[in-house]
Amino acid sequence: MKDRSKWLTTAIKSAIAAGKAILEVYASADMTIEKKADNSPLTLADRRAHSIIKAAIDAFGIPVLSEEGRAIPFEERNGWTRLWIVDPLDGTKEFIKRNGEFTVNIALVEERVPTLGVIYEPVADNLYFADHHLGAFKIENFQTTGVGADNANIRPLEKLMEKALRLPLNREPGQPFTIMGSRSHATPELMAYVQTMREKYDEVDFISAGSSLKICRVAEGRADIYPRLGPTMEWDTAAGQAIAMASGAQVVRHDDGMPLAYNKEDLLNPWFIVKRP
Structure with missing residues (x-):
């Protein structure tokens, strides 16, 4: 230690x-x-x-x-x-x-x-x-x-x-289901995902942000989920994943639900989801 x-x-x-x-x-x-x-x-x-x-x-x-x-x-x-x-x-x-x-x-x-x-x-x-x-x-x-x-x-x-x-911080009373998304790298897949969540929940907030701040918002509990349905590299996510996981959140692959792994032969991340349990 x-x-x-x-x-x-x-x-x-x-x-x-x-x-x-x-x-x-x-x-x-x-x-x-x-x-x-x-x-x-x-x-x-x-x-x-x-x-x-x-x-x-x-x-x-x-x-x-x-x-x-x-x-x-x-x-x-x-x-x-x-x-x-x-x-x-x-x-x-x-x-x-x-x-x-x-x-x-x-x-x-x-x-x-x-x-x-x-x-x-x-x-x-x-x-x-x-x-x-x-x-x-x-x-x-x-x-x-x-x-x-x-x-x-x-x-x-x-x-x-x-x-x-x-x-995580204490959740705000009445906080709607909150989705984080990329400010500069939004994709059609992300927009389709947000629409699916709007059909599932009574109230949904979608918030755009840059950099690893999206993962931090989920780690804080200020957001429920961050779906990254687009390319990222390992250095974009490693620190955020450490913080999210230590806060009790999950960072998992979009395709099979397994945690993101690092120092792979291909340093490109698969699509992933950061979510509160």
Whole structure:
């Protein structure tokens, strides 16, 4: 457990530091947007955040898988029983649109299961963190709570947990059945799914959001389900899955109901559902 506490606090520190670097670029006039091999956008913020996170977690000698390291051969990765999976800037399209709905995602995966996760939402200054031994937590306004004013001296994990809200939160009275959906990647299949739920429940809310925030909303209990009926990569979901599972939610494949697995030969996720039990 001592190692796990160090892993989690280091992931939290590096996520906050990466978030600060991202906000510096976010506030600048020039985001320096390039194109990745798949024609998706890459920004200066991605690169700065990735460097900060990798420098911090490399100290543990645990291999790191991210979009920048996607070319590592499976023959090498397949021997990794424990690895970090990192998305330094999840929601790049939301970042470019300047709508604030982007996150820093860091997960520890063991035997293909995410067991530890950190998600930081820089603009709203919300921190989510989880370990399967401890549960899932949220700290709102992290930089102003007294636990994160000086990133170099973030309090011990026990103090962070004292300041945090344990997930899931209490459900709002009269809350309708609530579905999360992608703001930038809606599909006809998702719209058909929402329509099916509208026919099943008396009242249904559909909420669009960017990045891993959709998974966080289910982990919080603010939403009942997030069907992702479209492509994602492992680094998009690993941290969110760790947090959702530690909150008591399920993250399962759409086709067979089995949990999502990680460090696969093909790093593309199948369609999946995040849902409260």
